[in-house]
Amino acid sequence: MKKVTILDIAKELNVTFSTVARALNDHPAISAATKKAVRETAERLNYRQNKIASSLRSGRTNVIGVIVPSLRVTFFSSVVSGIEQVMNANGYNILLYQSNESLVKEKKGIETFLQSRVDGILASITTETTDYSSYEEIIKRKTPLVFFDRAIDQLNISSVTINDYKGGFTATEHLIQQGYKRILHITADREILIFRERLRGYIDALRYYGLPVDDDLIVKGDFSPEFGKTVIKEARLKNLEYDAVFALEDFTAMGVLQQLQEFNVKIPEEVAVIGFANESFGSLVTPQLSTIDQQTILMGKEAAKLLLKLKKAELTQEEKPEKIVLDPLLIVRASSRRK
Amino acid sequence: MKKVTILDIAKELNVTFSTVARALNDHPAISAATKKAVRETAERLNYRQNKIASSLRSGRTNVIGVIVPSLRVTFFSSVVSGIEQVMNANGYNILLYQSNESLVKEKKGIETFLQSRVDGILASITTETTDYSSYEEIIKRKTPLVFFDRAIDQLNISSVTINDYKGGFTATEHLIQQGYKRILHITADREILIFRERLRGYIDALRYYGLPVDDDLIVKGDFSPEFGKTVIKEARLKNLEYDAVFALEDFTAMGVLQQLQEFNVKIPEEVAVIGFANESFGSLVTPQLSTIDQQTILMGKEAAKLLLKLKKAELTQEEKPEKIVLDPLLIVRASSRRK
DNA sequence: TTGAAAGCGCTAACAC
DNA sequence: GTGTTAGCGCTTTCAA
Numbered sequence: 001m002k003k004v005t006i007l008d009i010a011k012e013l014n015v016t017f018s019t020v021a022r023a024l025n026d027h028p029a030i031s032a033a034t035k036k037a038v039r040e041t042a043e044r045l046n047y048r049q050n051k052i053a054s055s056l057r058s059g060r061t062n063v064i065g066v067i068v069p070s071l072r073v074t075f076f077s078s079v080v081s082g083i084e085q086v087m088n089a090n091g092y093n094i095l096l097y098q099s100n101e102s103l104v105k106e107k108k109g110i111e112t113f114l115q116s117r118v119d120g121i122l123a124s125i126t127t128e129t130t131d132y133s134s135y136e137e138i139i140k141r142k143t144p145l146v147f148f149d150r151a152i153d154q155l156n157i158s159s160v161t162i163n164d165y166k167g168g169f170t171a172t173e174h175l176i177q178q179g180y181k182r183i184l185h186i187t188a189d190r191e192i193l194i195f196r197e198r199l200r201g202y203i204d205a206l207r208y209y210g211l212p213v214d215d216d217l218i219v220k221g222d223f224s225p226e227f228g229k230t231v232i233k234e235a236r237l238k239n240l241e242y243d244a245v246f247a248l249e250d251f252t253a254m255g256v257l258q259q260l261q262e263f264n265v266k267i268p269e270e271v272a273v274i275g276f277a278n279e280s281f282g283s284l285v286t287p288q289l290s291t292i293d294q295q296t297i298l299m300g301k302e303a304a305k306l307l308l309k310l311k312k313a314e315l316t317q318e319e320k321p322e323k324i325v326l327d328p329l330l331i332v333r334a335s336s337r338r339k
Numbered sequence: 340m341k342k343v344t345i346l347d348i349a350k351e352l353n354v355t356f357s358t359v360a361r362a363l364n365d366h367p368a369i370s371a372a373t374k375k376a377v378r379e380t381a382e383r384l385n386y387r388q389n390k391i392a393s394s395l396r397s398g399r400t401n402v403i404g405v406i407v408p409s410l411r412v413t414f415f416s417s418v419v420s421g422i423e424q425v426m427n428a429n430g431y432n433i434l435l436y437q438s439n440e441s442l443v444k445e446k447k448g449i450e451t452f453l454q455s456r457v458d459g460i461l462a463s464i465t466t467e468t469t470d471y472s473s474y475e476e477i478i479k480r481k482t483p484l485v486f487f488d489r490a491i492d493q494l495n496i497s498s499v500t501i502n503d504y505k506g507g508f509t510a511t512e513h514l515i516q517q518g519y520k521r522i523l524h525i526t527a528d529r530e531i532l533i534f535r536e537r538l539r540g541y542i543d544a545l546r547y548y549g550l551p552v553d554d555d556l557i558v559k560g561d562f563s564p565e566f567g568k569t570v571i572k573e574a575r576l577k578n579l580e581y582d583a584v585f586a587l588e589d590f591t592a593m594g595v596l597q598q599l600q601e602f603n604v605k606i607p608e609e610v611a612v613i614g615f616a617n618e619s620f621g622s623l624v625t626p627q628l629s630t631i632d633q634q635t636i637l638m639g640k641e642a643a644k645l646l647l648k649l650k651k652a653e654l655t656q657e658e659k660p661e662k663i664v665l666d667p668l669l670i671v672r673a674s675s676r677r678k
Numbered sequence: 679t680t681g682a683a684a685g686c687g688c689t690a691a692c693a694c
Numbered sequence: 695g696t697g698t699t700a701g702c703g704c705t706t707t708c709a710a
Binding site for chain 3: 342344345346356357360361364388389390391392393394395396397398
Binding site: 048049050051052053055056061063066070071072074077078080081084085088093094095096097098100111112114115116117225251254255258261279280281283284285286297 | 387388389390391392394395400402405409410411413416417419420423424427432433434435436437439450451453454455456564590593594597600618619620622623624625636
């Protein structure tokens with residue numbers, strides 16, 4: 001099967017290939033009759049545009065590079081899903097890269113994007129990213145860039161993130177409003193911004209409602225379900241008094257839930273539990289788990305829209321970074337509803 | 340910032356651009372000294388290869404098109420994660436497309452892949468796909484194609500799928516071996532191959548172990564968690580006797596679990612429950628849910644490897660489709676362990 | 679409304 | 695070991 005090019009169509013119709021090119025691109029200066037003839041011949045010959053050639057010549061690829069730590073994390077695969085939807089609806093395709101939280105792979109991915117001359121990049125940085133050279137390179141090359149979820153503040157780049165502080169505040173506020181007074185918070189032992197923000201929200205909510213901030217009620221660790229269990233066990237050993245638990249993640253919250261049930265603690269009568277992330281299982285467990293939704297699909301869509309906006313603005317030389325901060329959503333379920 | 344090409348490097352070094360091209364591609368006929376000089380100059384000028392130009396000339400893009408129904412389904416995002424890992428390790432990048440189970444979008448995606456001259460395509464068809472023309476077109480164009488999970492048998496194309504029959508058999512066999520005798524199976528009311536296969540495995544396992552196949556114990560419906568609950572409620576109303584439930588999906592199984600607990604039925608003493616898919620929440624609920632693991636990451640990796648193999652075979656004209664069928668893994672947890 | 683011509687940046691066959 | 699040359703298939707400017 002021979003490759004069909006615009007030249008073949010041109011020969012068939014006794015016009016030049018540039019007329020064919022124009023007709024296929026719906027150029028206004030081409031007569032309707034010619035367009036029709038070209039389209040029919042293209043169809044008949046089973047012609048298919050070569051985007052590579054088109055990109056080389058025009059300088060546009062209609063491809064957007066998307067780099068995430070890992071698709072195995074539901075949060076990111078959801079965001080990518082949202083990105084793909086919007087980008088595809090606007091004629092762009094997605095070149096996908098997983099960094100696996102490795103700085104080396106991240107650099108390699110961005111290098112590939114740049115070599116592939118993508119029309120824009122959407123990125124969520126790795127936890128290892130301390131060296132920003134890859135991203136500086138993107139900026140230097142004037143390739144539109146938007147961060148989502150994990151951004152680099154110093155670079156003054158457009159981004160879409162979620163207000164984790166507000167999420168922490170809202171979760172805590174909800175527990176307080178339900179009448180809980182001694183709220184245990186499980187947070188991470190590593191310095192990760194989003195978790196620190198949730199903690200800050202927790203503390204501020206307590207203060208706002210005039211409740212004491214008790215350091216004994218702030219527990220740090222890896223945030224596995226197992227750790228959730230450990231926290232509850234140790235709290236019992238120490239005779240720690242608490243009537244609610246706000247865990248930084250739904251998975252941690254599940255560990256808490258299980259251990260409390262093992263101790264025959266009534267949820268939410270004696271102790272309330274709320275998680276974070278709105279994982280799919282939250283509504284399937286007993287009692288159903290209250291949580292904070294992070295609006296993943298929306299984040300992807302907003303990030304994509306922001307990039308598209310940036311690409312338009314390029315033309316008019318406007319270059320003010322826009323930082324969209326999404327509000328997390330409180331999802332109240334049985335595990336924390338006592339009123 | 341001016342665009343740097345191999346010509347700029349050539350000028351700096353007083354060699355021709357083809358020497359530069361060879362040096363950058365590590366051509367054996369270029370002296371080490373020249374290579375070094377070229378690399379240093381490239382670095383200094385911040386040169387970056389233009390993959391578009393390279394692809395146009397060479398006919399290779401190093402891009403693989405991947406089309407899935409939706410990344411919001413954990414199963415698919417996991418598989419894509421596996422695909423990306425292997426492909427990236429072999430120098431390929433992923434162009435990603437979501438069909439959203441729509442035939443129109445599927446066609447559009449494949450059209451884009453073909454126009455982008457991808458070096459291969461990995462696809463999981465939509466539930467709507469009855470017209471195979473898009474895939475026939477891929478084959479006609481001699482673009483290597485591998486199906487994963489959802490394949491089109493008639494096309495005689497390489498594929499990686501999971502043995503759902505065996506999954507159904509294994510789940511049922513496990514329950515029988517644990518001493519359960521009246522096993523309720525929840526399946527789909529729509530004609531979906533994988534679910535029919537699981538059902539077939541269920542039936543064969545019963546027969547193999549000399550147990551009667553009772554139509555009353557096979558319940559069809561949408562397979563939401565809600566439906567799982569409904570099944571248990573109705574079984575009670577009808578005084579249906581059963582001592583185990585094999586649900587076609589973990590989500591359905593969760594509904595079953597919850598309703599049984601609401602009825603104070605002891606799991607697994609009175610009734611065992613097993614699901615399918617090994618969703619992340621299975622080990623977090625009480626009791627932990629037994630299930631069948633579908634080896635998603637492995638499926639992605641195998642599909643990627645198969646495509647790579649196909650691309651090599653292309654050269655030697657071998658073209659026998661290879662159909663890899665992965666064995667599902669039985670994961671025994673508390674919900675079905677009574678021995 | 680259409681044609682002519684240049685060239686995007688690279689690869690690769692052939693030459694020396 | 696390096697240079698010469700011819701495109702890959704398209705977009706786009708200028709001309710008619």
